[in-house]
Amino acid sequence: MNAPFPQPGKPALRLLLAAPRGFCAGVDRAIEIVERALSRYGAPVYVRHEIVHNRFVVDGLRDKGAIFVEELDEVPDGAPVVFSAHGVPKSVPANATERGLDWLDATCPLVSKVHRQAERQIEAGRHILFIGHKGHPEVIGTFGQVPEGTITLVETLEDVAALDFPADAALSFLTQTTLSVDDTAEIVAALRARYPGIAGPKAEDICYATSNRQAAVKAIAEECQLVLVIGAPNSSNSLRLVEVAQRCGATAHLIQRGSEIDEAWFDGVETMGLTAGASAPETLVQEVIDRIGEFRTVAVEQVVTAEEKIIFKLPRQLAD
Known part of the structure; x- marks a missing residue:
């Protein structure tokens, strides 16, 4: 330097x-996926949402031929499309497949790991308390992995206090990967205090x-x-x-x-x-x-x- x-x-x-x-490795991978897609398919390659949250990176890929869109219906038939590193609801790749689009998933593998954990918790009959920030693409993507009504967002200690599940409810918790380590530890401790039987991930979700x-x-x-x-x-x-x-x-x-x-x-x-x-x-x-x-x-x-x-x-x- x-x-x-x-x-x-x-x-x-x-x-x-x-x-x-x-x-990080997930961002490196996501950018390389877009660059390789441009090399393989030629421009334009469509990207649903910002591939990563950085204007400099997005503008650089746009200059190379990437077109960034908010929703899949903005992608023309027959065009290749990449899903961002933050992850997408299951409905998005399903829709892309239905339309016959050639799609690539740039979801960070550590986010994908949380998605699979969410599926397993629902299969085990547990309701998920998901620690994250409302409206963040990663939260939207994770909520879209499980049936509606099986996951509840928790953002603060006040949210924990307001939960109305009985103390012996079948619950689990998962977290967004990009949270404050200290804040999340406080929220997890509060959840465990209220719900001693709550299940959690074997390893920390924060990446x-x-x-x-x-x-x-x-x-x-x-x-x-x-x-x-x-x-x-x-x-x-x-x-x-x-x-x-x-x-x-x-x-x-x-x-x-x-x-x-x-x-x-x-x-x-x-x-x-x-x-x-x-x-x-x-x-x-x-x-x-x-x-x-x-x-x-x-x-x-x-x-x-x-x-x-x-x-x-x-x-x-x-x-x-």
């Missing part, structure tokens, strides 16, 4: 660069990348007066990184590009932290460092809290 050379008249700034940061990025921010934030998180405002995992930094006592801002940085944020700041959500490419990290270098002399220190080596397989149609 390049830092600008020291320049006279620019005050020094220590920049702690969190690692891991940026792209490795979300957990690792939050831990990396915790490792740097207490030393920082300011933390910048590169990510989109509709990116759940990026918003959680801002919250983590704030809870550690730092002022934190979510930004999408270096151009959004306000020089006034740096008044009195000697040490800052920088990270990127799981949908933000490393190119934007360098862009932000270059922008800060326009008004401060930056000394970058990378703080590594975990090594990530996970790679997910491509769909069999593209795994050549």
Whole structure:
């Protein structure tokens, strides 16, 4: 990671660069699926919803020939279509198959794992309490894996208190993969206290990348007066990184590009932290460092809290 050379008249700034940061294996896989589909089928390739929550990534794929749509009925007959990394209800691929569309599923395998867990809980006769954020594509996709009325959304501790299931009800819980680790642990503890027999996943649903990025921010934030998180405002995992930094006592801002940085944020700041959500490419990290270098002399220190080596397989149609 390049830092600008020291320049006279620019005050020094220590920049702690969190690692891991940026792209996770699920995002890498989703982007590669769209790029390989464009190579195989030629443009245009349709993508239902943003492939990942990052405007820079989406615009780059659009420039290569991807067309992003909100619903399947916007995809012409005979065109290839890719489903986003966040997952889709079962009805979407079923509809695509009905129409004879050539479709590719870029759902993150860790989200797909939650989908299969949901199916198993319903098969076992349990009602699912799903911890997540209303309206998030991942929540919509998971709800669409099971019959209506068999799953209830829980967002807060207040939601847990308001549940009206009897204490001995056959219940289970699952979670969105991109939540706050600490907040989710509190909600799970409250559910277990109210429903001692509730079933839960064998392993945590919050994905490795979300957990690792939050831990990396915790490792740097207490030393920082300011933390910048590169990510989109509709990116759940990026918003959680801002919250983590704030809870550690730092002022934190979510930004999408270096151009959004306000020089006034740096008044009195000697040490800052920088990270990127799981949908933000490393190119934007360098862009932000270059922008800060326009008004401060930056000394970058990378703080590594975990090594990530996970790679997910491509769909069999593209795994050549």
